Amino acid sequence: MELTDIDLNQLVVFQQLIAERSVSRAAENLGLTQPAVSNTLAKLRRQFGDDLFVRTPAGMMPTPFAEQLAEPVGYALGMIHSGLNQHSRFAxxxxxxxxxxxxxxxxxxxxxxxxxxxxxxxxxxxxxxxxxxxxxxxxxxxxxxxxxxxxxxxxxxxxxxxxxxxxxQRYVCLFRQGHALDRKRLSLADFKAAEHLVIVSAGTGHGRVDALIQRAGIERSTRLTVPHFVSVGHILQRSDMVATVTERLAQCLAGPFELSFRPHPLDLPDVxxxxxxxxxxxxxxxxxxxxxxxxxxxxxxxx
Missing domain, CATH: 3.40.190.10 (Periplasmic binding protein-like II)
Known part of the structure; x- marks a missing residue:
């Protein structure tokens, strides 16, 4: 297919359908009627020889070909938009x-x-x-x-x-001020003997730390497991548990929640x-x- 075979406006409609998964919302965003968007989609289907979008209960879902097309089309349109507006004064x-x-x-x-x-x-x-x-x-x-x-x-x-x-940043051990472990150095034996607050941060790079601790053969006494970090300060402030967290998070929580942190006794990789x-x-x-x-x-x- 050559560039002369396709109208740039058709690609704009395609990008909106990728973003919205809805003919009506795409039409609203572009200031077009729904029939106009549907007609453009029909033309694209004929030109590419692919359905591009399939109607499902979750909306207009892109076909594998449309998903492959989405990235280069989005990149190209973004570059064109930036080029056309590069002389606009930014305030x-x-x-x-x-x-x-x-x-x-x-x-x-x-x-x-x-x-x-x-x-x-x-x-x-x-x-x-x-x-x-x-x-x-x-x-x-x-x-x-x-x-x-x-x-x-x-x-x-x-x-x-x-x-x-x-x-x-490195990982540290975080606990309340006055904790039995609140001294200059935290040993591996101290870490093993402590009760732990474990944060299961699935789907993020931070989730790797728990796997690394297990791989090192360390069996923690887990008192509490939570799915996020927001509650960590509140919990540690009123307990004797220890949490393994990143250093910048520890720095943010230490003052407001009267917590202390020390270098982690395990040789964990920086993140x-x-x-x-x-x-x-x-x-x-x-x-x-x-x-x-x-x-x-x-x-x-x-x-």
Whole structure:
């Protein structure tokens, strides 16, 4: 197929169908009628010789061919849009929109307070929303422009994405001040003898730490297991349990919850925290500005 065989507007409709999984919502977003979107889809089906989208109870689901087509089409349209608007003056203070960032609950604790404060200064018209990086739709949502940025250890984001390391951090043991283990050095014997709060963070890079502890042959006495990190400070403050967490999270929780942390007695690998963005927004002035703020606020000099 040659470029002259297809209308650019048809690809815009295709991208909206990928994003919305709905003819009516795609039509509304584009300011078109539903019959117009349906007619465009019919033309695309004939041109590609594929159904592209199949109606299901969950919406218009893309065929395997459409999924393969989604990334290059999204990238191409994003580059065209950036190129057409590259001379537009970018003024953060005049922005009125919501930016969506993928992150874990750890990320919300570590990043959001400073990020919200900075955006309030530079772009008061911007509001933030977060989505979980464990969502199965994260890749598609970033390709469709629904998620502007993602932060964390995210090995699933590879082809079609840029990334930059923010920092590396070690794991530590976190517990209440005055705990029997609240001394200069924490031994492996101390760790084994303690009662543990275990956070099962499935689907994130942080979930690897539990597997590494088990692989080292360490049997912990688990008193409590929770599926997220938000409650860790509250629980440790009023118990004698110990939690294995990342150092930046420990730094954020130590003051408000009167906690202490020490280097982990196990030789656990550092975890890299990266920023990910889709290729289609790589040259977008707004996204470059947003990434610059994130790098400035949270990046290590070595990153």
């Amino acid at each position: 953060p203070a005049s922005l009125e929109r919501t930016l969506t960032i993928g992150m874990t609950d750890i990320g919300e604790i570590v990043f959001l307070p400073a990020l919200v404060a900075r955006l309030r200064q530079e772009a008061p018209g911007i509001s933030l929303a977060t989505v979980r990086t464990t969502a199965t739709s994260l890749r598609d949502d970033m390709e469709a422009g629904k998620v502007d940025l993602a932060i964390g250890p995210l090995p699933q984001l590879k082809a079609g994405f840029f990334q930059r390391q923010l920092f590396r 890299a925290i990266n920023v990910f963005w889709h290729a289609k927004v790589h040259r977008s002035p707004m996204h470059q500005w947003l990434r610059g703020i994130v790098f400035e606020l949270f990046g290590d000099d070595q990153a």
